[in-house]
Amino acid sequence: MLFWSQDQVTFLSDDHPRTVVCGQFGCGKTLMVLEKLRRCLRRVEKKNEEMCEDNEEVSVENSRALFISCLSPSLKYSRDESGKYIEPIFDTSIRVALDEMAQTEGCEIHFENAESVCEKMNVRLSRSNFYSKLPEFIAKEMEKKYGIIVIDEYGDQAPTKQELKDGKWYKYLDPENQRLLNLDYLSALPLDSLVIALHPQLFEVNTSRPIDGLFKENSFQVCSLNTLYRNCASIVNYYKDIGFTDLDSCIPVTVEGIPPILIPGQFDQNIVYQTALKKITNNKFENLTNNKFVCIYEEKFKREIFLQELSKKNVDLFEIKNLNEFLAAERGCLLVQYQHIRGTESTSVLFFADDVYNASVRSLRASVELVVCVPEDSVEVVDRGPGVRRIYGLRGSPAPFRTLRDILSKENIKKTVCCFDETFTSSYLEMFKQEFQQLSLQEYPKSADELDEQLKGLKEGIIMYTQTNNRQRNKLFSLIDKTTTMFIYVWCSRYAVHIQLHHEPRPAIKQTRYRHYSLD
Incomplete structure (x- = not known):
């Protein structure tokens, strides 16, 4: 780094014993915790030197640090043909960086990852086993008197869900994963210094803070990063x-x-x-x-x-x-x-x-x-939370519309309301119409009564509203949400078509083929 931003300087200069670093991909979280590690080791080393100067008979050990990578290895691809564990490239590169730092600073830096923690705790390698055993593992390691413990990529592959509040999507963890990932267990350990870099999966963009429920309000100092260093514009x-x-x-x-x-x-x-x-x-x-x-x-x-x-x-x-x-x-x-x-x-x-x-x-x-x-015809259906799914497909391909048609047929959805925003051109509208037989193009309803009349007038099919804006969609959604009618929102980006479905899930419908919303 040639320079540090103000939020980075604040983080690096602060000596708070419990710190959480969060931010999006490419904001330099790993770089920051490595620099924090280096500075802490230098500070401990300087303190040891001062003790020796004051009392020549005092003998002190080299400063020590522990770095734990929480990057979850893929269980499907974590071993080669002979059964040997394949270490993620991230962990390999971190090992090299830590070895160089230890040699330069004249200190001891120990590295652990999900595989080694599970092995030492005698449990099968899995995300849940790793996080459930992590506090116990660190407690056992405390006898080595680490000056600082750094945990990186915490929450990798956490199965977060999303809910719509005030027109914005907010991430949340279900009760089981909130318990599994709660940081208060680690905060309570008698450690000199604990620094945790959260995986972006646990970062809430609407608040620029960790998602709710990870720790008590004042148990950690939070440093949020919003400057992108990794990717070109x-x-x-x-x-x-x-x-x-x-x-x-x-x-x-x-x-x-x-x-x-x-x-x-x-x-x-x-x-x-x-x-x-x-x-x-x-x-x-x-x-x-x-x-x-x-x-x-x-x-x-x-x-x-x-x-x-x-x-x-x-x-x-x-x-x-x-x-x-x-x-x-x-x-x-x-x-x-x-x-x-x-x-x-x-x-x-x-x-x-x-x-x-x-x-x-x-x-x-x-x-x-x-x-x-x-x-070109690939489609992905992502579960974004209770009753909400999103279909992703390439712009210009009919495949996402066919997937929508198949979902409606399979789940026996007879009547839906569909909003298209301004990005949805007439050519794409024609492509949409080719996949559905019963369509009713309507003027945007001016009242709840008018919407009710439109719904009653359609026995079966899709009511379509084109060229809608965000305010209209939010208002319409608030009305539809009070009924059992499925609400669909369709829009285009430069490269993709997005189709969002809102409908309370029925217990009889299995959705195992839809994966949890995850940015990994």
Whole structure:
């Protein structure tokens, strides 16, 4: 860092014994806790030196610190073919940074992660086991007299839900996860200094604070960061262009950078991989200025086709088992599953995402150059809380509308109200109409009585309101919410179509195929 922002200076200068750092992806939370760790160790070392100067017979030990990474490994991909545990790249890079710091500062820094904590506590590796045993593990470690304990990525993959209040979406934890992740257990331990960096999943953007229920009001001092350091401005804008507003309150301080490229296509066809490799390697291996990139992939990625096209580019291939060789190489491609690279950043990223939802926040792994490929007919349905789901699809594709049609049919929804905002053009409206037989285009109701008349006049189908604004939708939703009618809101971002469904869930309907809302 060449400079620190004012909120960072305040955090680094303060000696509060209990501190929580929170903020969005790319705000420098890990960088901050590492610097806090360094400064604390120096302060302890200076204190020890002063004690020795005052009394030459006093013998003091080297200052000690403990760093715990809470990055949850994917249980599905956490072991290789031989059963050996695959450490996340984030943990590997943190180990290197801590070893260098320990050598430079002349101190002891111990590193633990989810896998090692579960192993030492004799429990199976899982998110719930890790968090339930973490306070007990730290209590046992206190005998080593650490000057500071730093916990990073706390709350990674926490299954948060959302609720709509006053026109805004707020995150919350269900009672079980609120109990599991409560920080008051850690705050009560007799530690000299405890610093916890929260995963963005536990950060509430509406308040710029941790989500409610994590700890008592005054048990931790909170430092909220809102300056973006990781991603160039064009990648931040790409994230917003998919339709996410999480970073709207953050301030990018980087250069504009290279405009990201989004490539829709079919992952079983060579042309997608040819086009993607052409874009990511354009001038890269001729100028030799930045001749390495990371290729991140998910389930729908076709490895054999990609390797065929990569060999034509004469690009050396590296995988996670030879990560160090990739880091030392002057050129090449690191091919890695997304689950292994979470929490890290890479200068140049080629990302084969399963759908446009995954192509959003996961693309923030790229700091400078980004090329994203998405299956053109892919759709993701996300459970955002009780009675609320959102359908994500690529703009220009009929697939999200077909998914909506299938949901209505499967759940036997006979009558709905659907609002389209100003971004929904006439061409997309026609695409929507092709998927539904019974549509009733209505003028926006001026009163509850008028809405009631419109609902009574429609025996079956969808009442449509076009070109609606936010005030109209909120008012209409407040009226619909008092009935059993499903309310649907449809809008477009630059790259995606978003369809939000509000309807009280029926006990007979299983929704196991819908995942919890999670920004990992």
